[in-house]
Amino acid sequence: MPAGFEVKDNRVERRYNPEPMAGRKPLPVSLPSFWESLYETGDDGWDLGRPAPPLVRLLREAPPPGGRVAVPGCGRGHDVALWRRRGFDVVGFDFSARAVAEARRRGRNVERRDVFLLGREFPRAFDVAWEYTCFCAIDPARRAEYVDVLARILRKGGELIALFYPLRESGEGPPFPVRREEIESLLARGFRIESAEAPRDSVERRRGCELLVRARRRR
Numbered sequence: 001m002p003a004g005f006e007v008k009d010n011r012v013e014r015r016y017n018p019e020p021m022a023g024r025k026p027l028p029v030s031l032p033s034f035w036e037s038l039y040e041t042g043d044d045g046w047d048l049g050r051p052a053p054p055l056v057r058l059l060r061e062a063p064p065p066g067g068r069v070a071v072p073g074c075g076r077g078h079d080v081a082l083w084r085r086r087g088f089d090v091v092g093f094d095f096s097a098r099a100v101a102e103a104r105r106r107g108r109n110v111e112r113r114d115v116f117l118l119g120r121e122f123p124r125a126f127d128v129a130w131e132y133t134c135f136c137a138i139d140p141a142r143r144a145e146y147v148d149v150l151a152r153i154l155r156k157g158g159e160l161i162a163l164f165y166p167l168r169e170s171g172e173g174p175p176f177p178v179r180r181e182e183i184e185s186l187l188a189r190g191f192r193i194e195s196a197e198a199p200r201d202s203v204e205r206r207r208g209c210e211l212l213v214r215a216r217r218r219r
């Protein structure tokens with residue numbers, strides 16, 4: 001077995017490392033200042049200016065039963081606003097002061113937090129976590145840690161609804177590439193995938209590069 005890997009549920013997985021940054025210089029994306037400057041200069045091409053269309057459809061056609069929703073890396077909070085309009089008790093989290101200020105100015109319930117610290121503050125506090133474009137924004141070496149945070153903030157049986165983007169084999173980031181096998185292997189750490197579909201209503205420039213996943217927290 002190569003160092004840093006283990007066998008879990010008959011799969012070879014990267015061993016969970018609670019201190020992934022130890023001895024390693026953080027990538028710029030791990031610092032709020034990186035995102036802050038992109039918001040400041042308007043280099044925020046990820047911002048759709050509206051909720052993600054697959055989420056709009058999901059909440060119309062097959063919404064979760066209700067409850068408390070977390071939106072990590074929510075940016076200006078367009079998805080937070082949608083969850084609220086659909087009657088959910090929702091809070092968004094982002095570590096960019098500017099994104100949080102802009103979200104709040106629009107009346108959205110957003111807190112300034114580093115998503116990697118949410119597990120300590122909000123253990124089992126949420127019924128649903130909505131992930132969109134935070135997974136691809138963080139240091140890829142921290143993805144397992146991020147998935148563990150999502151599992152920790154959800155109650156047992158809680159639901160992770162995630163729109164993974166951009167599905168591609170390789171390339172620079174952010175957004176860092178996402179592969180379906182990686183998603184399945186990482187989610188196996190704490191979730192049971194209930195559905196995974198390529199949404200037909202992604203925004204034009206992301207069409208064919210997104211995967212909508214609904215998964216249940218196992219432990």
Ligand SMILES: C[S@@+](CC[C@H](N)C(=O)[O-])C[C@H]1O[C@@H](n2cnc3c(N)ncnc32)[C@H](O)[C@@H]1O
Binds near residue numbers: 077132
């Ligand atoms: C690509 S943007 C997406 C924003 C939003 N989800 C959207 O679709 O508009 C990534 C966001 O994640 C935030 N972010 C990245 N790493 C973070 C971290 N460790 N903790 C909190 N927020 C983080 C950034 O500040 C940025 O707002």
